[in-house]
Amino acid sequence: MDEREDRLLGTMPDVDLAAKLDRTVQSITSRRHGLGVRCFFPPGRGPWKKSEAALLGELSDREIAHRLGRGFNAVSYRRKQLGIRVSVSAQRNR
Numbered sequence: 001m002d003e004r005e006d007r008l009l010g011t012m013p014d015v016d017l018a019a020k021l022d023r024t025v026q027s028i029t030s031r032r033h034g035l036g037v038r039c040f041f042p043p044g045r046g047p048w049k050k051s052e053a054a055l056l057g058e059l060s061d062r063e064i065a066h067r068l069g070r071g072f073n074a075v076s077y078r079r080k081q082l083g084i085r086v087s088v089s090a091q092r093n094r
Contacts, residue, residue, distance in 0.1 A: 001031055010037040044069035048078060057084040 008017055009032045018025045032039065041047075055064045056079040065072040079086070
């Protein structure tokens with residue numbers, strides 16, 4: 001792969017990039033891993049940022065889901081996973 005192609009790594013799913021560049025998915029994934037490029041996550045998916053996690057328990061799960069473009073269940077699950085209770089003000093706004 002050349003530098004132009006390397007810049008595309010992580011900007012779309014490996015399967016889509018492989019089709020675009022007429023390469024195998026394995027070659028794309030291997031190259032991405034080798035260069036330390038994270039895989040593509042559509043907006044609202046993927047690892048939680050610290051700033052996103054800071055909202056948990058401060059607002060209702062529905063409000064956080066709306067603001068971040070994440071699913072309600074994903075927000076609720078993450079809050080519970082971190083052992084964060086729903087704040088009193090967030091409970092009133094349900």
